[in-house]
Amino acid sequence: xxxxxxxxxGDDVFGHPRGLMTLFFTELWERFGYYGMRALLILYMTDxxxxxxxxxxxxxxxxxxxxxxxxxxxxxxxGWIADRVLGQRRAVFVGGVIxxxxxxxxxxxxxxxxxxxxxxxLGLLLVVLGTGLLKPNVSAIVGGLYTNDTPARRDAGFxxxxxxxxxxxxxxxxxxxxxxxxxxxxxxxxxxxxxxxLGLIQYARGAHYLRxxxxxxxxxxxxxxxxxxxxxLGIGLLAAVVLAAGIVGLAATGVMNLTVYGFAQxxxxxxxxxxxxxxxxxxxxxxxxxxxxxxxxxxxxxxLGAAMFWSGFEQxxxxxxxxxxxxxxxxxxxxxxPTSWLQSVNPVFIxxxxxxxxxxxxxxxxxxxxxPMKFGLGLFLLGVGFLVLAWGAFYVPENAAASPAVGVSxxxxxxxxxxxxxxxxxxxxVGLSSVTKLSPHRLVGxxxxxxxxxxxxxxxxxxxxxxxxxxxxxxxxxxxxASIAVGAGFLFVLFSPLINRMTHGVK
Numbered sequence: 392x393x394x395x396x397x398x399x400x401g402d403d404v405f406g407h408p409r410g411l412m413t414l415f416f417t418e419l420w421e422r423f424g425y426y427g428m429r430a431l432l433i434l435y436m437t438d439x440x441x442x443x444x445x446x447x448x449x450x451x452x453x454x455x456x457x458x459x460x461x462x463x464x465x466x467x468x469x470g471w472i473a474d475r476v477l478g479q480r481r482a483v484f485v486g487g488v489i490x491x492x493x494x495x496x497x498x499x500x501x502x503x504x505x506x507x508x509x510x511x512x513l514g515l516l517l518v519v520l521g522t523g524l525l526k527p528n529v530s531a532i533v534g535g536l537y538t539n540d541t542p543a544r545r546d547a548g549f550x551x552x553x554x555x556x557x558x559x560x561x562x563x564x565x566x567x568x569x570x571x572x573x574x575x576x577x578x579x580x581x582x583x584x585x586x587x588x589l590g591l592i593q594y595a596r597g598a599h600y601l602r603x604x605x606x607x608x609x610x611x612x613x614x615x616x617x618x619x620x621x622x623x624l625g626i627g628l629l630a631a632v633v634l635a636a637g638i639v640g641l642a643a644t645g646v647m648n649l650t651v652y653g654f655a656q657x658x659x660x661x662x663x664x665x666x667x668x669x670x671x672x673x674x675x676x677x678x679x680x681x682x683x684x685x686x687x688x689x690x691x692x693x694x695l696g697a698a699m700f701w702s703g704f705e706q707x708x709x710x711x712x713x714x715x716x717x718x719x720x721x722x723x724x725x726x727x728x729p730t731s732w733l734q735s736v737n738p739v740f741i742x743x744x745x746x747x748x749x750x751x752x753x754x755x756x757x758x759x760x761x762x763p764m765k766f767g768l769g770l771f772l773l774g775v776g777f778l779v780l781a782w783g784a785f786y787v788p789e790n791a792a793a794s795p796a797v798g799v800s801x802x803x804x805x806x807x808x809x810x811x812x813x814x815x816x817x818x819x820x821v822g823l824s825s826v827t828k829l830s831p832h833r834l835v836g837x838x839x840x841x842x843x844x845x846x847x848x849x850x851x852x853x854x855x856x857x858x859x860x861x862x863x864x865x866x867x868x869x870x871x872x873a874s875i876a877v878g879a880g881f882l883f884v885l886f887s888p889l890i891n892r893m894t895h896g897v898k
Contacts, residue, residue, distance in 0.1 A: 407548050408548075408602065409597075410602060411551060413594060413598065413601065414552060414594075417483065417591075417593065417594040418529055418552065420587055421487065421526075421559065422555070422558075423586040423590075424494055424563060424587040425583070426559065426563040427562075427567030427568065427731075428518070428563075428567065428579075430563065430708060431567060431568060431576060431580065434571075434572075434712060436450075436454065436455070438576070442577075447861065448713070448857065448858050448860050449858040450858070451858070453651045455708070456852070457854065459853070460847045460848070461519035462518070462519055462526075463847035464523075464843075465519055469482065469486070469527050469528065470528065470531075470840075472524065472624060479535070479605035480532065480601060482524045483528050483594065484591065486528070487525055487594065490521035492584075493518035493584075494581065494583040494584030496517060497515075497577065497581075501577040532604050536604050557738040557742050561735045562735075564732055564734035567579040567580070569729055569732075572729040579731075655854065659851050659855065669841070670841075673687055673834065677834065678831065686897065687830070687834075687838075692763075694842065696770065697849065698852070699770065700766075700769055700773055700815075702850075704773060704814070704849070706853045710868070710869075715733045717798075718787045719803075721801060736805055740813075741816070744813060744816060748816040759898070762897070763884070763886065764884060766880075767887065768818075770877070770883065771876070772813050772817070773811055773880075774872075775810045776806075776807040776811045778869075780804070781866045781867075783800075783804075784799070787799055787865070826839055827839065829897050856868070
């Protein structure tokens with residue numbers, strides 16, 4: 392929650408609050424670091440020749456899934472801490488400091504040889520914690536800048552802000568990836584930290600342009616409420632530490648046979664069960680009347696659809712990254728393209744296609760596809776992308792992993808990313824908007840939390856799927872993923888008339 396802010400002052404730039412530029416570059420540098428680091432993560436874990444950790448695909452895929460799961464899952468407590476304890480503005484800065492410390496921890500072996508293992512896990516933990524604080528709150532501050540503005544100006548502001556996200560996602564793999572793959576892995580991670588540090592510097596210098604947006608509201612800032620919130624936070628942190636220590640202790644003593652892969656599987660199963668119980672409880676006890684119950688049930692279906700979509704889409708940083716490294720001919724005019732550079736294809740397509748897709752929805756007007764139809768289309772396009780990848784895998788020579796010049800064309804991956812990006816643009820914005828429209832007003836925050844948990848679950852499953860890339864032929868693995876995505880999309884389309892009736896007029 393943010394304090395009310397005036398719609399316009401003399402410091403506006405191009406018709407928007409100057410504070411938007413502060414947040415634009417903060418998010419650009421944060422995404423630069425995150426996507427730069429993510430492009431390297433599984434490559435570093437599976438590398439045994441250039442100073443990587445030399446892990447197998449099963450362990451590295453599970454770690455990747457747990458890491459990306461945590462980044463999204465901790466957005467929920469991160470939002471609570473900002474609303475009750477720190478305020479969004481301070482939460483963004485503190486989160487950025489923790490993220491930068493995480494990247495520098497990943498790069499620590501540059502100056503402290505022998506620290507590879509503990510600095511790696513510490514770095515991942517810090518990035519997860521810091522992103523949980525920063526990511527949900529920087530977007531909330533953008534909304535706070537436009538509290539009293541028109542919807543059109545607000546939407547335009549968010550469009551500019553999201554352009555910063557994609558510029559960062561484009562530049563991160565290019566810069567961090569080149570130095571990581573050509574010089575040293577840990578230098579690439581350190582550059583992600585440099586990016587986050589630059590973001591923090593300009594955020595601190597431009598914070599006065601935020602016009603009070605992101606401060607604790609008067610009610611939450613009352614000393615009694617802050618003290619109570621801090622006690623609750625302390626109890627929550629203590630419980631988390633005790634739980635983690637208990638699990639580690641049981642595993643260390645042999646009482647619990649726990650592997651990284653098994654823990655990732657168990658985490659996914661727990662999230663699914665908790666989500667089902669939560670939605671069942673809300674529908675049974677938290678809704679007023681059949682209309683609200685049916686709309687919340689539709690949100691549950693969107694949660695499942697989103698989880699399935701992201702479980703395929705987020706393989707970009709895991710299984711598809713390994714595919715690019717081992718099975719793709721990356722020689723271009725005699726020069727070897729770094730594997731991580733292919734991670735920049737998706738943000739390029741988003742920058743180019745987002746205005747086109749947005750214009751298409753406007754032009755269609757009343758003929759716009761319904762919510763379930765767009766979800767079905769997004770899942771179908773995801774599946775088509777994986778079918779393209781599976782098709783290309785049939786042409787991979789047996790000795791492809793031995794040389795970057797022996798493998799299939801990079802075009803197969805580029806075409807796959809094209810279909811995935813169009814699917815993302817059809818599903819992700821629609822899902823976010825639909826959840827806010829379908830939710831009872833008193834439950835909007837909780838329902839938005841379930842959307843992010845769907846993304847977290849999808850990221851976890853993506854890592855688990857990637858862990859099978861060494862045990863299954865790529866064409867078989869990607870064909871199975873494609874079949875599931877296409878099948879789910881078909882179900883959304885098939886039952887779209889019924890789902891539409893359950894929305895009771897929400898478009």
